[in-house]
Amino acid sequence: MMLQRTFQHIPGVGPYREKDLWAQGIRTWDDFPAAGTGAPAISKKSDGVAREYIAKAREALARKDLRGLVELVPSREHWRLYPDFAEDALFFDIETDGREQQVPTVVSLFDSAGLHVFIHGRNMDALPEAMAARRLWVSFNGTCFDAPVLRDYFGESRFPKPDAHIDLRFVTKRLGMGGGLKEIEDSLGMGRPPHLRGVNGWDAVLLWRAYKARGDVEALRFLVEYNLYDAFQLRTLMDVTYNKGADELNQDVPRLPVFHRGDVLYDVSKLILELGPTERDMETIARVRSQDRDLREL
Structure with a gap:
């Protein structure tokens, strides 16, 4: 679903940077490169922060923690939460x-x-x-x-x-x-x-x-x-x-x-x-x- 393809909860990532990640083939949280594997997806410094926030979102979704996800995802993108909490x-x-x-x-x-x-x-x-x-x-x-x-x-x-x-x-x-x-x-x-x-x-x-x-x-x-x-x-x-x-x-x-x-x-x-x-x-x-x-x- 769209939530697992969302990267705008990462500090510094807005709609355009998110689309750039998709264009790189990083379509879901699982596609984001692990530390020490290949070229940085965003930048060497930002990738560490990105992995941290992806982990937070993944854990919140696993717990069905809607409030936690709301605090991470920008309000304009809350529509992406719907299928997981319908x-x-x-x-x-x-x-x-x-x-x-x-x-x-x-x-x-x-x-x-x-x-x-x-x-x-x-x-x-x-x-x-x-x-x-x-x-x-x-x-x-x-x-x-x-x-x-x-x-x-x-x-x-x-x-x-x-x-x-x-x-x-x-x-x-x-x-x-x-x-x-x-x-x-x-x-x-x-x-x-x-x-x-x-x-x-x-x-x-x-x-x-x-x-x-x-x-x-x-x-x-x-x-x-x-x-x-x-x-x-x-x-x-x-x-x-x-x-x-x-x-x-x-x-x-x-x-x-x-x-x-x-x-x-x-x-x-x-x-x-x-x-x-x-x-x-x-x-x-x-x-x-x-x-x-x-x-x-x-």
Whole structure:
């Protein structure tokens, strides 16, 4: 995989020097020349340092020490870690109430165990524990928006920190896939079903407000479906992004099988159908109906 072909964790080695090593035939850590064998790969002094850092990375990978690898590999190259830790990956996305002090309303998670939905006023308090169970987080703009909103809401002491966080907004941009998440999805032929096309973040705010104001469970179901797509589509995008990154670097490594959303659509439907009204929702409906009767009598 790409991680074992990474040399940018070595001090003084950036993208160009790494490509030079590849051009020399030093394609993996195993190819780096041992001490006293042949001409230096970088320089006599730097080769000793290189061997030391290759050994550190090799040991960290053998221990599945994701945090140790993150400390070695530059953040722009963290996408290379994904295949070795895919089973520990968490894809997530949030919606908020749209107010100045953003409050998370719906948060969807997708991991190897399946889909999980957390809703404000229902089960949101369980979110930190669920996210703490996974060491590698994958999001789109999550380092700038989603994670900070959740950290502000739950507090620094309660909200977990992952060992690694791959923000696909920046990785896809570097690979020439510009635009927002939905634009990239469309360009890759992984667009959403007709009823979700054109739905945006402000629509998500309005759907939440409709649910809160009237106990409108249909609005909540639509919002949850929209948010679930934001989460599990990231799995497909991560696979595509990793493969494209390997292509751009012209590396002969196995490409990842691209996740197909058809594998989870049954679970999406099941989750949405299970979202019935709570006792509080029923109270809201009764209150609004009571007000309507009062208004009609005026």
